[in-house]
Amino acid sequence: MTEEAQKTLVGSNLEHVLQNGTFAVTGELGPPQSADGNVIREKLNLLKSYVDAVNITDNQTAIVRMSSIGAGTILVEEGMEPVIQMTCRDRNRLAIQSDLLGAYALGMRNVLCLSGDHQDFGNHPTAKNVFDIDSIQMVKMVADMRDKGLFQCGDEFKGQKPCFLIGAAAAPFADPIKFRPYRLGKKVNAGADFIQTQLVYDIEAFEEYMDKVRELGLHEQTSILAGVGPLKSPGMARYMKKNVPGILVPDKIIDRMSEAGKPWSDIKKEDRTKEDKKARSQAWRKEGIQICVDLIKELQKIEGVAGVHIMAIEWEEAVKPIVEGAGLHPRPEMKTPVL
Amino acid sequence: MTENQTPSTEYQIVAYCCEHCAYAAADLAGSLRMQYPPEVKVVEVPCTGKLDPLMVLHALEDGADGIMAAG
Amino acid sequence: MIVAEQKPLEEIKELVGEAQKVLVVGCGTCVTVCFAGGDREAQILASSLRMSSKLDDHPQDVTDLTVQRQCEWEYLDPIGEDIQKSDIVVSLGCGIGVQAIAERFPETWVVPGLNTTFLGLPTEQGVWSERCAACGDCLLGLTGGICPIARCSKSLLNGPCGGSEEGHCEIDPDTDCAWQLIYDRLDSLGKLEMLMKLQPPKNWSTSRDGGPRKIIREDLQLAEEETTN
Numbered sequence: 184m185t186e187e188a189q190k191t192l193v194g195s196n197l198e199h200v201l202q203n204g205t206f207a208v209t210g211e212l213g214p215p216q217s218a219d220g221n222v223i224r225e226k227l228n229l230l231k232s233y234v235d236a237v238n239i240t241d242n243q244t245a246i247v248r249m250s251s252i253g254a255g256t257i258l259v260e261e262g263m264e265p266v267i268q269m270t271c272r273d274r275n276r277l278a279i280q281s282d283l284l285g286a287y288a289l290g291m292r293n294v295l296c297l298s299g300d301h302q303d304f305g306n307h308p309t310a311k312n313v314f315d316i317d318s319i320q321m322v323k324m325v326a327d328m329r330d331k332g333l334f335q336c337g338d339e340f341k342g343q344k345p346c347f348l349i350g351a352a353a354a355p356f357a358d359p360i361k362f363r364p365y366r367l368g369k370k371v372n373a374g375a376d377f378i379q380t381q382l383v384y385d386i387e388a389f390e391e392y393m394d395k396v397r398e399l400g401l402h403e404q405t406s407i408l409a410g411v412g413p414l415k416s417p418g419m420a421r422y423m424k425k426n427v428p429g430i431l432v433p434d435k436i437i438d439r440m441s442e443a444g445k446p447w448s449d450i451k452k453e454d455r456t457k458e459d460k461k462a463r464s465q466a467w468r469k470e471g472i473q474i475c476v477d478l479i480k481e482l483q484k485i486e487g488v489a490g491v492h493i494m495a496i497e498w499e500e501a502v503k504p505i506v507e508g509a510g511l512h513p514r515p516e517m518k519t520p521v522l
Numbered sequence: 523m524t525e526n527q528t529p530s531t532e533y534q535i536v537a538y539c540c541e542h543c544a545y546a547a548a549d550l551a552g553s554l555r556m557q558y559p560p561e562v563k564v565v566e567v568p569c570t571g572k573l574d575p576l577m578v579l580h581a582l583e584d585g586a587d588g589i590m591a592a593g
Numbered sequence: 594m595i596v597a598e599q600k601p602l603e604e605i606k607e608l609v610g611e612a613q614k615v616l617v618v619g620c621g622t623c624v625t626v627c628f629a630g631g632d633r634e635a636q637i638l639a640s641s642l643r644m645s646s647k648l649d650d651h652p653q654d655v656t657d658l659t660v661q662r663q664c665e666w667e668y669l670d671p672i673g674e675d676i677q678k679s680d681i682v683v684s685l686g687c688g689i690g691v692q693a694i695a696e697r698f699p700e701t702w703v704v705p706g707l708n709t710t711f712l713g714l715p716t717e718q719g720v721w722s723e724r725c726a727a728c729g730d731c732l733l734g735l736t737g738g739i740c741p742i743a744r745c746s747k748s749l750l751n752g753p754c755g756g757s758e759e760g761h762c763e764i765d766p767d768t769d770c771a772w773q774l775i776y777d778r779l780d781s782l783g784k785l786e787m788l789m790k791l792q793p794p795k796n797w798s799t800s801r802d803g804g805p806r807k808i809i810r811e812d813l814q815l816a817e818e819e820t821t822n
Binding site: 303335357 | 746747748749750751752753754755756757758759760763764765770773776777785788789791792793794795797
């Protein structure tokens, strides 16, 4: 698909920012485990004017939450642009297509196609999963709906096509690591307009990945948004390093976090007061934000990185200082799609 | 089946004994006229490794109170 | 082979209930070699049920029999009389065996003694692993002989997902990442370029999703006059 075609087809703010060559900033919002729309509105206020679009997670970590399209509707009402996350875990090809038709009609213009965390991780581990199609097939399906006016079965559309800016995820450091740039290539060939990566803490490793991505010319065919997220504590950094597949956390970052809390960590555990712990936590968080800012500055220097995707779930307050600290504020004026 | 037998006041034990050691020892004890309770029923097996759960179950079903594997 | 595991004794007892004459039927094929429902297991279960019922003050008459294959009526017919004389049959066959008995002996109440778990193979002594999902449209030719439908937790056709780490799946460190296995195998055979092709959505209609399946081979079917003989 040509850029020209995209321009006329989608008209989302994120697309606008990316096409102008502005370093894009997307955020993330996890809907509540309830039917309370005000939670969305409150979180949204912390992100508004600091990001170009907000990902709405789709039952993240396989825990039931308000639907991404439901929450996305609230964003649209509030004048904010959602990126609807859509997983293959909970829906077959019929449901994905019909949900996307509805999402488009409700004013949503960006979709992120994911396979989805296995239900084993979540609060309904006895559920039956779907996985009718995979994330790459979903990208192709959504692209064919938009560009060819075809349902997945090959039937032609009558009437309005759902024209989405199509996103996909990339895990640059998951195994087999050599295959990762090529798998990204498959997503791009399938029609991914933008990519949001797993959290990047190891700039050197990411640079190596991007070297290969550029060698394959993928950065010219898609917009790559590097995933970043503020650390809350050295423990969180160590946990992610050890337990989360596809996340590399270099020791120097863990050391920076530990160092920030040192004045309080040095106090004997039995003498450490509540206030000390609070002060240490604040110092850690401050350093976590600073590390995030520093990472963004490094990422901006890497050719082929079109923006960052800030994942500060349940800590949306951190987005403001991160975006300001990285010199990415103010954001370009929000261009809302014509409904 | 036990209901057809005179109830024993003592525990009935089936001892599965390996022919190479425990059974030979029981044999020797016999020739030395050493006494052991009549409730212990010695069953010679080629090896206690041959002791199958079924042999244990059958003994228990037939009224044994306990099983001894000696080898 | 079909791999199965025996249900807990308590559950089998509950299924058997108050029935007086109980027949445990083992199967001499798949479930024998996976030590779940062969002759030996049938005898052990029968003995356990006898003792357990006695302890419960409700002694049941439990006997056992094992046929070579429960999934073919020809093997069930010779024990038809034993089956019909029983109040209940506990089948230690796979789910097919249970249904074969139910179908052949409509008057007899039959319950399963096993949980049929998967189609797989023993990978080492005492360990069985799933290998096939019987999807009806084999794609092993595309993946170096390793099935992503049965062995990838998400049945991805364009894997691996981002949860692959050091060769194992994110759901469980004891589960291999099928796509890592596929990658390694194609790599060692010099066929990695096969992974670059985008695999289209699978046609699941050949799988269970298309409804219960049946194969009719007219070349093997008997003519009508032959079947009536």
